[in-house]
Amino acid sequence: MAEVIQILILGMALGGVYALMGSGLSLVFGVMRIVNLAHPVLIMAGAYVAYWAARLYGLDPLLTLPIAAIILAATGVILYKLVFEREARSAKYSEMTVLLTFALAMVLEGALGTAFTNTQRVTSPDYATDAFFIGDIFIPKGQLYAGIVSLAIISALALFLKYSRFGYAIRATTQNREAAELLGVNVNFVGLVSFAIGIGLAGAAGSLVSFVFSFFPAKHWEWIAVLMSLVVLGGMGSIFGTVLASFILAVIAAFIGAYFGATWSTLTFFVALFVVLLVRPQGIFGEKPELA
Amino acid sequence: MASLDTNDVLVARKAYNAGLVQDVSKERAYWFPALVLALLLLLPVLQFTGNYNYLIHLVLFTASYVVMASGWNILGGFTGYISLGHNVFFAVGGYFAGMIFARYGISTIILAPFAGLVAGLLGYLVGQITLRVRGPSFIISSLALVMIFRILFENWDFVGGAAGVSLKANDLPVQWAKLPYYYAFVIMAAFSVWAAYRIKHSKFGLGLRAISKDEIKAESAGINTRFYKTLAFAISAFFVGMAGAVWGEYLTYIRPNIFLIILVSVNMVLICILGGKGTIAGPVIGAVLLVAFNEFFVATLGASEINILATGLIMMLCLMFFPLGIVGTLARLRKLPRILNWD
Numbered sequence: 348m349a350e351v352i353q354i355l356i357l358g359m360a361l362g363g364v365y366a367l368m369g370s371g372l373s374l375v376f377g378v379m380r381i382v383n384l385a386h387p388v389l390i391m392a393g394a395y396v397a398y399w400a401a402r403l404y405g406l407d408p409l410l411t412l413p414i415a416a417i418i419l420a421a422t423g424v425i426l427y428k429l430v431f432e433r434e435a436r437s438a439k440y441s442e443m444t445v446l447l448t449f450a451l452a453m454v455l456e457g458a459l460g461t462a463f464t465n466t467q468r469v470t471s472p473d474y475a476t477d478a479f480f481i482g483d484i485f486i487p488k489g490q491l492y493a494g495i496v497s498l499a500i501i502s503a504l505a506l507f508l509k510y511s512r513f514g515y516a517i518r519a520t521t522q523n524r525e526a527a528e529l530l531g532v533n534v535n536f537v538g539l540v541s542f543a544i545g546i547g548l549a550g551a552a553g554s555l556v557s558f559v560f561s562f563f564p565a566k567h568w569e570w571i572a573v574l575m576s577l578v579v580l581g582g583m584g585s586i587f588g589t590v591l592a593s594f595i596l597a598v599i600a601a602f603i604g605a606y607f608g609a610t611w612s613t614l615t616f617f618v619a620l621f622v623v624l625l626v627r628p629q630g631i632f633g634e635k636p637e638l639a
Numbered sequence: 640m641a642s643l644d645t646n647d648v649l650v651a652r653k654a655y656n657a658g659l660v661q662d663v664s665k666e667r668a669y670w671f672p673a674l675v676l677a678l679l680l681l682l683p684v685l686q687f688t689g690n691y692n693y694l695i696h697l698v699l700f701t702a703s704y705v706v707m708a709s710g711w712n713i714l715g716g717f718t719g720y721i722s723l724g725h726n727v728f729f730a731v732g733g734y735f736a737g738m739i740f741a742r743y744g745i746s747t748i749i750l751a752p753f754a755g756l757v758a759g760l761l762g763y764l765v766g767q768i769t770l771r772v773r774g775p776s777f778i779i780s781s782l783a784l785v786m787i788f789r790i791l792f793e794n795w796d797f798v799g800g801a802a803g804v805s806l807k808a809n810d811l812p813v814q815w816a817k818l819p820y821y822y823a824f825v826i827m828a829a830f831s832v833w834a835a836y837r838i839k840h841s842k843f844g845l846g847l848r849a850i851s852k853d854e855i856k857a858e859s860a861g862i863n864t865r866f867y868k869t870l871a872f873a874i875s876a877f878f879v880g881m882a883g884a885v886w887g888e889y890l891t892y893i894r895p896n897i898f899l900i901i902l903v904s905v906n907m908v909l910i911c912i913l914g915g916k917g918t919i920a921g922p923v924i925g926a927v928l929l930v931a932f933n934e935f936f937v938a939t940l941g942a943s944e945i946n947i948l949a950t951g952l953i954m955m956l957c958l959m960f961f962p963l964g965i966v967g968t969l970a971r972l973r974k975l976p977r978i979l980n981w982d
Contacts, residue, residue: 382775384782433959442721443958445775446908449723450954453905457948465944564944568901572786575779610794617786621768624780628772 349483350605356486358601362594363494364552364559368570369577369589370501371548377521377584378541381431381444385452386549387570392455393419393553394562395463401470401557408470409496412554419550423543426451431542432535452567459564469561493555500551501590504544508586517541521584569613576620582630591631671978672832679825686814695817699889701930702824703882708910708922709831710878715908716917717844718871719851720773723904724781725879727765727788728758730898732880733887734798740888741804747888748823751881758880759873766872770865773854789899803894806887820889827885828923831878836919836981838874847871851917879907902947909954915964919981924965 372386396415397408430451434444469475475489508514519527520537528534556562577596581588596619604612623630679698685691707729715721732754736747747754769780793801809816838844846867849857858864887893906929914925936949961968969975970982 382779430955430959441775442778443962445778446721446912447955447958449778449905450951450958453947453951454955455951457944457946457951460944461948569786572783575783579776579779610790614787614790617783617790620783621780621787624772624776624783625768628776 353484354601354605355598356484357490358598359594360487360490360494361559361601362597363497364490364555365573365577365593365597366590367497367500367548367552367555369574369581369593370504370586371545371552372574373578373581373584373586373589374504374541374548375545376578377586378517379431379538380441381448381542382441382575382583383545384445384448384571385455386448386545387567387574388452388455388459388564389419389422389546389549390553390556390570391459391562391564391567392422393550394557395459395468395553396550397554397557398468398470401472407472408554408557409472409492412496412551415550415554416547417550419553420543420547423546424539426546427539427542432539452571456564456567463564465563465565467561467563468557470557472558475558489558493559497552497555500548501586504548505586513537513540572620573613573616576616576623578630579620579628580623580630582632585630585632588630588632666977667980668978672981676825676829680822683818683821686818690814692813692817695821697930697934699817699821699824701926702821702828703886704906704910704926704929705828705923706824706831706882707879707907708914708926709828709835710875710882711907712835712875712911712917712922713838713847713878714868714871714875716911716921717839717847717851718868720770720868720872721778721908722781722872722875723778723901723908724784725875725907726899726901726904727784728762728876728879729883729886729903730788730792730895731761732758732883733893733898734792734883735880736884737804737806737887737893738798741806744807746819747884748819751823751827751884754884755877755881758883759877762876762880763869763873765876766869770868770872785899785901785904789895792895792899798893801895803892803897805892806890808891817889820885823885824882827878827881832919832923832981834874834878835922839919839982843867843870848917902950905950905954909950909957912954912957912962912964915966915968915970918964918966918970920979921964921966924979928965 368387368390372383375381375383375386393415396418397411400406400411400414401408430447431444434440434447472489474492477488478485479488479491480486508518516527516532516537517540519530519532520534520541524534527537577589577592580596581590581592596616599619600612600615603615679702682691682698683695685694707725711722711725714725732751735757736750736754739745739750740747765784769777769784772780792798798804809819811818838847846857846862846864849860849862850864850868854864883898887898890897910922910925910929912925913928914921914923932949932953933946936946940946940949957964963971966975966979970980
């Protein structure tokens with residue numbers, strides 16, 4: 348029994364981190380209809396910000412989290428202005444943007460790989476290797492802190508979307524772009540801000556990831572499928588769905604990893620992605636069959 | 640005023656259409672692809688005068704990408720289903736032929752069509768599942784497919800796991816060692832271009848193009864879209880698998896991190912976008928350009944990371960400024976040279 352609880356706890360802690368990694372992707376898809384395959388490599392960029400801040404100035408990744416978020420959000424604004432704004436009128440918009448973000452992911456991977464080489468990196472604050480013990484059960488501090496911070500950020504985002512005027516505009520644009528525009532929402536500005544927030548979340552997730560996983564630029568391909576499975580299972584565009592899916596899949600993966608070996612635990616996400624796309628392409632909370 | 644008989648109108652219309660077809664075929668420069676093929680078949684004669692192995696390798700490399708990109712084009716270009724996972728079929732073809740070659744010594748050049756059939760069968764099965772979704776969902780499912788196969792191949796001991804299997808190099812003298820593979824790839828490339836042409840001009844190809852324009856309308860016009868697109872998936876997997884089969888023996892090893900890296904499938908997509916998706920000459924022109932870029936970047940910049948960056952950058956610029964590709968853009972401007980109009 349203790350073993351099962353142990354695996355459950357480890358799965359939940361990772362689920363928290365995945366939730367933050369996936370929620371930015373979900374937000375960008377919801378508002379902009381962009382399946383951002385470059386999201387994982389932007390998380391990687393955030394992780395490198397945290398890594399170099401820790402290595403050069405000895406800063407704690409949790410402290411550099413806002414800095415990484417701001418740097419990445421600024422990157423998001425630049426990318427939006429340079430690349431995505433001009434694609435808005437393209438006829439095959441969703442397919443074109445998938446290919447574009449895919450190419451962008453390659454560009455960023457190449458840039459990160461050239462600048463920082465493909466060596467495995469990880470930040471190691473004291474808590475990353477420490478753990479709490481409750482009887483026989485241990486809770487790794489690093490993953491616990493990461494999970495808590497991630498849920499705090501997602502809650503803040505949810506409150507912002509639910510109660511602020513601008514959050515209202517974002518949700519309106521997600522539900523129906525044309526109708527929102529008719530009611531006087533500046534959908535282009537909403538798009539820009541949500542894109543920046545989404546990429547900013549990638550930066551925040553990056554600094555958490557920097558002490559939870561070891562990372563190197565080419566690893567983002569693996570994350571693409573992992574994050575896509577979260578977002579697709581949760582229902583594209585639904586942040587709550589993404590969070591729920593993160594916990595479900597992380598726990599399943601933890602159990603598969605514990606009983607069948609670590610290799611097969613990664614496979615969980617890929618197979619889940621496949622199955623969800625086929626059985627219920629709109630995911631748990633999605634209502635937009637247009638994507639199918 | 641003479642009334643028009645419906646029959647007269649139909650006859651006139653038929654004559655007009657026949658005239659159009661004749662005009663097109665009069666304009667068509669059949670001699671050009673034939674000349675290119677003849678020159679390529681004669682190219683190895685150079686080996687008598689010195690060592691041109693590098694040139695042979697470049698042409699072989701380009702031809703292998705022509706096979707793969709022409710295959711990809713049938714699904715991605717004609718049918719409009721963009722797959723980023725076609726290297727799965729490259730790997731399946733490579734492993735099927737490579738394993739038989741390693742065990743029984745049958746040349747992969749003979750095995751290539753069978754490897755293609757195996758890949759095509761797998762493509763048919765995968766297509767049955769993934770072609771239910773379209774647009775971004777299809778692209779994502781194709782990426783997941785690569786991830787799944789990578790893990791499977793890396794953990795399958797029978798095929799050597801992550802280390803792969805070494806294959807015996809042939810015992811021809813260095814000067815001639817590349818030639819069997821060279822001819823195999825050049826002939827496969829010619830065959831794939833010819834097959835793509837035949838498919839595009841068949842009723843089947845018309846159905847595929849209808850699907851890419853508007854699948855619902857195509858369905859209501861009586862096209863069995865489900866069967867058409869699955870068959871297109873299988874045919875495109877066939878060509879990619881065939882290329883994989885010979886590629887393994889040429890490299891003398893089969894290994895997941897050669898066949899199942901994302902760069903292989905991206906190159907197929909990039910070649911088609913660069914040359915022109917859904918055109919016949921597009922994959923050929925794209926492959927020549929891509930190999931040229933590749934050699935240039937590797938020669939001047941070396942590192943593979945820069946290569947990834949440059950590939951991605953070219954793809955982005957293409958998608959943003961020339962989404963129709965070279966052939967498509969020139970054709971739209973009506974400036975496509977006659978020798979490149981293979982459609």
